[in-house]
Amino acid sequence: MQLHVLEGSVAVASEDTKFVVSLAESTGWVKLEKGQGEDQPSAEGGFRAQTQEQFFLVEAKPGDEGSDEIVLTISNLNVGEQEDRPASGQGHVEKANSTDNQKKAKGGRRWPVGVAPEVRAFVEWTAPGKPQEAKRPFCCDSCVFTSSRISSFNRHMKTHSTEKPHVCHLCLKAFRTVTLLRNHINTHTGTRPYKCGDCVMAFVTSGELVRHRRYKHTHEKPFKCSICKYASVEASKLKRHTRSHTGERPFQCSLCSYASKDTYKLKRHMRTHSGEKPYECHVCHTRFTQSGTMKIHVLQKHSKNVPKYQCPHCATIIARKSDLRVHLLNLHTYKATEMKCRYCTAVFHERYALVQHQKTHKNEKRFKCEYCSYACKQERHMTVHIRTHTGEKPFTCVSCNKCFRQKQLLNVHFRKYHDADFIPTVYQCPKCSKSFSRWVLCE
DNA sequence: GACTGTCCCGCCCTCTGCTGGGAAGAC
DNA sequence: AGTCTTCCCAGCAGAGGGCGGGACAGTC
Numbered sequence: 001m002q003l004h005v006l007e008g009s010v011a012v013a014s015e016d017t018k019f020v021v022s023l024a025e026s027t028g029w030v031k032l033e034k035g036q037g038e039d040q041p042s043a044e045g046g047f048r049a050q051t052q053e054q055f056f057l058v059e060a061k062p063g064d065e066g067s068d069e070i071v072l073t074i075s076n077l078n079v080g081e082q083e084d085r086p087a088s089g090q091g092h093v094e095k096a097n098s099t100d101n102q103k104k105a106k107g108g109r110r111w112p113v114g115v116a117p118e119v120r121a122f123v124e125w126t127a128p129g130k131p132q133e134a135k136r137p138f139c140c141d142s143c144v145f146t147s148s149r150i151s152s153f154n155r156h157m158k159t160h161s162t163e164k165p166h167v168c169h170l171c172l173k174a175f176r177t178v179t180l181l182r183n184h185i186n187t188h189t190g191t192r193p194y195k196c197g198d199c200v201m202a203f204v205t206s207g208e209l210v211r212h213r214r215y216k217h218t219h220e221k222p223f224k225c226s227i228c229k230y231a232s233v234e235a236s237k238l239k240r241h242t243r244s245h246t247g248e249r250p251f252q253c254s255l256c257s258y259a260s261k262d263t264y265k266l267k268r269h270m271r272t273h274s275g276e277k278p279y280e281c282h283v284c285h286t287r288f289t290q291s292g293t294m295k296i297h298v299l300q301k302h303s304k305n306v307p308k309y310q311c312p313h314c315a316t317i318i319a320r321k322s323d324l325r326v327h328l329l330n331l332h333t334y335k336a337t338e339m340k341c342r343y344c345t346a347v348f349h350e351r352y353a354l355v356q357h358q359k360t361h362k363n364e365k366r367f368k369c370e371y372c373s374y375a376c377k378q379e380r381h382m383t384v385h386i387r388t389h390t391g392e393k394p395f396t397c398v399s400c401n402k403c404f405r406q407k408q409l410l411n412v413h414f415r416k417y418h419d420a421d422f423i424p425t426v427y428q429c430p431k432c433s434k435s436f437s438r439w440v441l442c443e
Numbered sequence: 444g445a446c447t448g449t450c451c452c453g454c455c456c457t458c459t460g461c462t463g464g465g466a467a468g469a470c
Numbered sequence: 471a472g473t474c475t476t477c478c479c480a481g482c483a484g485a486g487g488g489c490g491g492g493a494c495a496g497t498c
Contacts, residue, residue: 183491
């Protein structure tokens with residue numbers, strides 16, 4: 001008996017015979033088990049909607065003696081395609097670090113060597129209990145890929161291969177397809193076929209142009225955050241944004257406890273360990289770890305018309321916005337606890353008001369002598385003045401025991417009368433040329 | 444096979460805001 | 471002279487925009 005299997009359907013020799021396709025693991029053969037398949041796809045299953053038919057050669061043999069089984073060998077008629085293709089298991093191992101949707105290898109059956117991927121896909125598709133994914137019968141056993149077309153499936157299976165036959169003659173980098181190689185070579189030559197109609201930008205691939213247009217012109221942001229209003233042009237940006245909600249920090253510093261939400265921040269953070277300062281001020285050649293820091297430096301230090309920030313509550317002008325914030329926090333924030341004036345009984349809840357109030361005491365001669373009308377601004381001056389009333393002279397000369405009310409007076413006395421090296425300052429009047437011990441201008 | 448759109452990773456940039464050390468002035 | 475306060479400044483992290491480019495699947 002000879003059967004052929006149309007893509008997505010089973011053609012059988014007898015109209016009233018149904019078969020269950022299963023794998024004989026020990027031999028690598030595929031069995032069609034006769035007569036158990038009420039829930040199996042029938043020949044009338046209706047999967048003939050393909051434009052391109054792929055044929056398999058199915059050879060039938062009698063099963064074990066006494067059994068009712070018919071053993072079929074299914075082989076791909078497109079032998080030439082298969083011969084160049086490594087076993088898919090190998091491809092799966094190579095692909096283990098590939099993209100997420102490619103990573104999720106299914107934990108299905110172990111296929112013996114020599115069973116063509118198409119056969120596996122078809123058998124998987126017809127396996128008992130397998131939900132019928134309508135019109136996508138070709139399922140990769142190394143990942144979640146499914147396809148309705150054998151051509152797409154065949155092409156997909158090559159992604160599990162390491163074969164990259166198309167090599168760039170400029171940098172020797174290899175690619176799986178001509179298209180990829182061509183795009184790559186365009187990056188060498190600067191060829192940018194996809195030009196933006198609204199600006200001068202041009203790109204190597206159409207995808208880059210589409211993305212550019214979304215960023216710059218259409219502002220279409222298809223990827224929307226389910227938690228906040230954030231929306232992005234790219235899925236990766238939404239993924240990065242989502243980490244600000246989840247707190248996830250996948251990128252761990254190897255030298256400290258810091259972990260970042262994206263690779264760039266980790267790279268930037270590593271400069272704090274290496275001491276690298278890649279940004280140099282073109283004027284004073286000071287180096288900085290971040291470009292933004294340097295930019296602020298240049299603006300504040302080397303630019304005319306430096307922007308200043310006026311405090312909305314007082315006349316203070318501050319160079320940096322962040323410092324204005326500190327100023328507002330320190331001086332203009334309401335404090336529940338009362339702040340008392342150090343000179344009087346007034347109380348305030350805002351530090352700025354307190355400081356302003358205390359300045360009103362600044363020129364006050366708050367210290368008044370209880371013996372005379374003398375008044376002064378500082379307590380230490382009053383202390384000295386009080387001695388004129390009490391007669392107290394606490395500073396005594398160690399050489400002659402003469403006493404003084406002020407330390408400065410004692411010092412002057414000591415230098416003048418007991419210091420052999422003392423040379424008195426002489427002030428000469430420019431008019432009469434007379435000499436004086438202190439500055440005097442003659443009339 | 445070629446074209447196209449999508450996805451993903453990576454890189455770099457800007458803007459923003461917080462922090463702490465140091466200088467300078469006030470007290 | 472010592473202490474306190476304010477401002478200047480660089481360091482550094484958070485968040486997001488924009489682009490480069492490789493990989494891959496759908497379609498013709």
